[in-house]
Amino acid sequence: MLNLKFIQENPELVIAKLKKKNFDASAIVLQITSLSVKKNEIQASADNFKAEMNKISKEVGLLMREGKKEEANAAKKRTSELKDSIKQLDEDFAQIDKEVFNLQVLLPNLPSDLVPEGRTPEDNMVVRSFGEIPVLPENSIPHWELAKKYDIIDFELGVKITGAGFPVYKGKGARIQRALISFFLDEARDSGYLEIQPPLMVNEDSGFGTGQLPDKEGQMYHATEDNLYLIPTAEVPVTNLYRDVIVDVKDLPIKNTAYSACFRREAGSYGKDVRGLNRLHQFDKVEIVQIAHPDNSYELLDEMVAHVAGLVEKLELPYRILRLCGGDMSFTSALTYDFEVFSAAQEKWLEVSSVSNFESFQANRLKLRFRDEATKKTVLAHTLNGSALALPRILASILENNQTPEGIRVPKVLVPYCGFEMID
């Protein structure tokens, strides 16, 4: 959520910047600024009436104590009129305040100046490519067939007990999942992240805090009986740890990591994109989250990108890093780098990580602040997060890229975690 004062003071800038996200904000911004003027006028007169009311109440109290009942009753007479005015003004204020808020949440985050122009994924900017695209042996097959061949992932069994998009991992399939999780968490810890094990369900306030609610309500599984949501990513609980908190500036940056299962309804997805491990309703992911000082949040974003790059390189997977264009960015992000690994048998790039700086967009919803040492005022912190990493597509490309006639070779770095070198 953009800061209201900022919108009021920089309406043209907001409109201009959101153009890059292909979002025409002019009507909303205009409404917000004109409603805000009205809102302030209402508050000014309501505050005046309230001040008068408070004064009278105090006087009545004093007169009563002195036993001057007549005078007290005379003073009371003025109040009923004031009360009505106050009530009316408070109602008007609440109404207009809500209108402003409802408009405010419609505005996406402003893209950073680094964000390239563009509308579609084709317009994303490749900022780095790494590794050779492997040449696969004859008769190589996509990961869903490999999974069946070596009996490590059973998609049909998942359909039976739950539904499509809920695979069952078996034997070495289950073990390599566990290995990847441990590997990612250890790497994060080595980079200074504190490991968190968060709840997998969150309440409405948390959903709002990180921006899933109200707009993306349909993408989360909702346990209506208790009004809780299954998390789509550990970003939600881990970032919400700091909701309504004024953190100590000395503690910044705060670096947390968490493994969690992630649940996504993926309403609207279809076709070859959902084949095998490409898109699931439940998957595993290790997330990294930072709470940062605005002065260095972009340096920290680069640091996070470097961390993720290190992971993919250690797994010996060819990858590229994209800087997302305005049209392909999420609602809440100011700058996003996507990581894609090459899936050799499918012959396509698969997104395995998304690393973003949200600047103060989430923090404004979360009321996550720190106190500026010079001015002594509270300032919104910056929040950042990234997948480090999401498992399914990583596993898909490991399976496909490392297939040999003898079986699937496990990346060296994972062998100590797995306890085996080949899936065969």
Place this chain on the structure above:
RNA sequence: GGAGAGAUGGCAGAGUGGUCGAACGCGGCGGUCUUGAAAACCGUUGACCGUGUGAGCGGUCCGGGGGUUCGAAUCCCUCUCUCUCCGCCA
């Protein structure tokens, strides 16, 4: 699931209709003392909105919402949440 208790500032915890935004304590910050630190002592210490160049001024907030009253942390209604005991149970 049954019964009861409770929700107050960063924490702990008073306050049951009128100078209460809220005592005391802890913590934090500043100072005295000290070579330095600790201890001790003194002082200070909530958030948000509006307004003003600023000092300031005004307003709101004692879990959420509503009500009674000239006046509510305090009384009434309602919702939510937490804790304790019993039952069930990984």
